[in-house]
Amino acid sequence: MQNAQRTHKFSEFKSHLKEQFGPAVYDSYFQRMSLAEHGDDHVTFCVPTRFSASLISQRYAVRMREMWSERVQPVSRLSVKGAQELGSAMRGAAMVQETVPQAVNAAPAAPAPVAVPKAAPKPERPSFDAEGASTFALGMTLERFCTNETNSLAFRAAMKLLDTPNPMVTTVHGPAGRGKTHLLNAVGQEWLRRHPGDNVLYLTYDALMADMCEAFISKSYRELRTFLQNTDVLLVDDIQLLRGRKRTQEELDCLIDKLRAAGKRVMVASSMPPAQLAETGISQRLASRLAGGLSVSVGKPDLALRTKIARQFSAEAEESAGAPIPQRHLEFIARRCEDSVRELEGALGLIQVANEAKAELGQELDDDSMRKLLSEHMSKQKPAVTAEAIFDYTIETFGLSKDDLLSRSRKQPIVRARHAFCFAVRKLTDTPLTAIGSMIGRDHTTVMHSIKTAEILASTDPKFGSRISEIFDEFDRD
Template sequence: MSNLQNPPTLNSLNPLGFWDNALATLARELSPQQFKTWILPLSLVSYDESEQSLVLGAPNRFKLDWIKKTFADRFQDLAGQYFGHPVALSFVLDVEGSGTQTTNSSAPKEVISPDSPVVQDNISIEVEEQTFEIEDHSKLNPNLTFETFVTGKANQLARAASIQVAHNPGTSYNPMFLYGGVGLGKTHLIHAIGNHLLKEKPGARIRYIHAEQYVSDVVRAYQQKAFDRFKRYYHSLDLLLIDDIQFFSGKSRTQEEFFYAFEALLSNKAQVIITSDTYPKEMAGIDDRLISRFDSGLTVAIEPPELEMRVAILMKKALSEGIPMSEDVAFFVAKHLRSNVRELEGALRKILAFVRFHGREVTIDVARTALKDLLSIQNRQISVENIQKAVADFYSIKVADMYSKKRPANIARPRQIAMFMAKELTQKSLPEIGELFGGRDHTTVLHAVRKIGEERTHDGQLNHEIHVIEQTLKS
């Protein structure tokens, strides 16, 4: 930690000391998902030493309100500890990401100055270009194919678009942008596209790369004065698959190089496929011209899997492990674990390990015993009350409106969404849910569940809003 008696002067262009300190502390205190969802998107907008005031920015109104309610006191404490005196802390909307943005120290850091300690510590900038190497192979996982991808309503559009791109790369839907939460199948689909093209055209130049690795390649190219070689490689690809592009946030040099690569690939009719956890226009710290390019192709959301799809995933994966799972057991597990495929796979591993160790058959009681800790956490995390609060916060209404008899559209619709989510995410019956919404009849709840469920099938914006609220509840 820097000297508390002589803290560095901060401004929007030179974020030192406090911000790195705060990020490091919160990374230790919070879960990785909480840190990624709420803290990483924030920016240090300014620090005025004379007025002892500190301004932090959030990329959208929802995150701004949540941060102010949930983390304002903690940031206030961290600022007071670091500067050695009380600091006037305020939060602003920083949609453009114009404040100073930093990332977790474990992520690759972009180096744009030869005086940077990253350059000095890791490698001399006088290294000859000949030493700069990029692994010239696809890095595709051969097990991730369209045949091994379980399809349902939540991902059928994304799968159909991916198959179309695989058959017509560079002509259909270029670029293609897939977005959705962790563990929903984005990475599987883009590997499937790459594997299909590699099978059809073994000589095609294909590269799958995570955004963090691309940042590292930019850093090395800068350090070694090897941008010509860097550009020649990336501009010559037939298919570029880049995962989790939100990691480009705040890295201006990386974004600039990617923009040039993007333009070169599209002009060569090469295919570009991008994934992110966020809709393009909601990504913080990404240059507008890049967001505009992302929006110029096809943007497809992958939603959390619905019940039937979760059941199919469990049964298929259990069968592939040589231990068939009956439909009733799969329904039991799927009803309790709703967020993503990775969570389902983790639960299945627990059940199979329990069965193999104890020599038991897969039954509901066995599944309940094997997953008792996980089920306890799930039941504790999500309640109707939590759903009501999250929905009210998202739509900027009062929690009390959830129970009231008011019926204007700006209240009635969020209330219906909350009822739908209560039925989806909890084990409460329709009458129990109705009682928690101000004593409403179960037929009112049933109407809301059917109405919102039907609208989700064709309303992308509603789908996205429900997805964001779910991620909030599970973070």
């Protein structure tokens, strides 16, 4: 079938879906559906999330296959997959995305009864060798995770999760760029290598919120719970971003409880220890559940670890491109990139590209050019964590002026900015209550009230929680 004809047929098919199931169902499930693959005897559709793919497969796939066979081409197999699940299998495929025409010339087809399976099938499990592996960053494996005493406990915790029957909930925590995401991806891929038939779910903040929104729009929280509880290994990244998302936190807490009761494995990554999460908008119940498990810190990479990572990077670059980074450059980069493995890898990648470009000309990247490139690459240092710096960043975050925060105004935006300032200074610095109060012309009892109010708002008001998150992320400390 030619591409133009396939596009037209798919557009017509979506129109028939709207007629068959109605506008409400169409808007919830099929509006963003695209055609991923079309063979002689099969067709595959792509939808935004694995959860929506699971719902469509359970509720509508039987009738969809009948309609496709009747109106487009006979097929024996129809599948619906989430965009992330398709991953690399989607690369190179001509994805046809069409909007449904406002009017359809053909007379509407008579509605046919929807075939409902007697028992909802178990959500399709990802295959490590096919689509499932593509949900992970394939370069983030256990073999490539360099270790020494700064991160060995986190690595041991990951291995314990893999090797021990019925392990505790495992939380790895530390500032951004320490390797937490690498460790989660490595655990997921290693588990699938050992247990190819199992269901491993790696959830980022965006993916989890997309599934929650899908469930809210389609009124299918029960199906979402069933889908998630079918997981054998649950990996949740950046859990601190759920600040203020009360319903999502409740669902995640219940999910972890169910999985643990069933002997499943749960691993979470956070920018801070579980005990501190409750102070920044994560529910006390969820924070205490994580604190009751195994919690380990991913430490700041020392020079020895950074050098080890740099040498590994260079060896891989030499193997793939034949142009290793000179040893003196590796050592210089390792000394300069002190805080973040992510920044270190970015710097190494930049110098590697420059090194290859010079090698093609029969030249070598000199030290001065390397230092200049690295200087341009290095990110600016975060401001010192002081009450004054937090004051300036708070008024910027809330879009206010210094005079607004110091005024006697009781307007809600200004009052909440004061609450946020007092809360952040108290949690991020050792500034006494009286000193905090003197900065905004209030006494220490008012500051105490602001801190308590901010704690409540951070967990109940998403907008306020988001702004608190911005402040904490800006002044994130080791």
